[in-house]
Amino acid sequence: MRVVVATPPEPVVTLAEAKAHLRVRHSVEDALIEAYVAAATGHIDGPDGWLGRALGDQVLVAYADVFRDCMRLPYGPVTEIISVKYLSGTGDEVALLPTEYELRGWLLGSAFGKRWPSVLSHPEAVRIQYRAGYAALPSPIRAAILLMVGDMYANRETVTVGTGTGATKIPMSATVEKLLSPFQVFA
Numbered sequence: 720m721r722v723v724v725a726t727p728p729e730p731v732v733t734l735a736e737a738k739a740h741l742r743v744r745h746s747v748e749d750a751l752i753e754a755y756v757a758a759a760t761g762h763i764d765g766p767d768g769w770l771g772r773a774l775g776d777q778v779l780v781a782y783a784d785v786f787r788d789c790m791r792l793p794y795g796p797v798t799e800i801i802s803v804k805y806l807s808g809t810g811d812e813v814a815l816l817p818t819e820y821e822l823r824g825w826l827l828g829s830a831f832g833k834r835w836p837s838v839l840s841h842p843e844a845v846r847i848q849y850r851a852g853y854a855a856l857p858s859p860i861r862a863a864i865l866l867m868v869g870d871m872y873a874n875r876e877t878v879t880v881g882t883g884t885g886a887t888k889i890p891m892s893a894t895v896e897k898l899l900s901p902f903q904v905f906a
Contacts, residue, residue: 720781720782720783720790720793721781721782721843722766722779722780722781722782722793722794723766723779723780723782724765724766724777724778724779725777725778725779725780725848726777726778727765727777728764728765728773728774728775728776728777728852729775729776730753730756730757730760730775731760731764731774731775731853731856731860731861731864732756732759732760732856732861732864732865732868734749734752734753734756736861736865737752737753737755737756737865737868738752740865740868740869741868741869741872751872752868752872755867755868755871755872756864756868758867758871759864759867759868759871760774760775760864762867763860763863763864763899765777765779765794766779766793766794769899769903770860770899770902770903770904771793771794771903771904771905772794772795772796772851772902772904773794773795773796773851773852773853774852774853774856774860775852775853775856776798776850776851776852776853776854777850777851777852778801778848778849778850779792779794779848779849779850779851780846780847780848780849781793781846781847781849782843782845782846783843783844783845783847784841784842784843784844784845785838785844785845786805786829786835786836786838786845787835788828788829788835789823789826789827789828790826790827790828790847791825791826792825792826792827792847792849792851793825793904794851794904795824795825795851795904796825796851796852796853797822797824797825797849797850797851798849798850798851798852798854799822799849799850800817800820800822800827800847800848800849801848801849801850802814802815802846802847802848803815803819803820803827803845803846803847803848804845804846804847804848805836805838805839805844805845805846806838806839806841806844807836807838807839808837808838808839809839810839810841812846813836815836818830818833819833820833827847827849857902859898859899859901859902860898860899860902862898863894863895863898863899866892866894866895866898867892867895870892870895
């Protein structure tokens with residue numbers, strides 16, 4: 720199942736939160752700090768992220784070849800199904816009524832007493848648009864993003880050069896991985 724972001728989330732960590740974490744009181748580097756927040760969040764959020772889940776409220780579109788009995792929608796937490804559409808045997812796009820399906824956590828299934836329709840034998844004939852993300856970002860994820868921002872702000876290069884020691888690689892914090900690991904979804 721291929722999933723794309725239709726509407727990206729607002730930043731899950733604000734500039735003010737990041738500046739407070741960094742103890743920055745000026746506005747000279749606001750754009751840089753916002754870029755670090757975006758990079759840290761992008762590294763773990765959504766279809767391209769390490770966590771395998773959506774962090775901030777966003778709209779995703781999942782494409783499948785056929786309907787399955789119970790389809791797991793990736794990158795939850797899933798909060799709402801916006802639409803379920805498919806290509807009919809004639810190639811027309813058809814929208815299902817909300818009474819024909821139901822959301823059960825991260826699973827989408829046909830409603831009780833209903834069956835999924837037959838779809839055109841075509842790649843990505845099923846299109847499910849849904850909303851996903853946390854209403855309130857879990858504290859460990861917020862802390863991990865702030866730690867990543869702090870690492871990037873303090874170490875603006877991937878190596879440091881010391882006197883007489885040569886270049887030393889700067890690793891990302893092991894604390895970040897420990898904070899995020901309980902939230903990682905494995906496909």
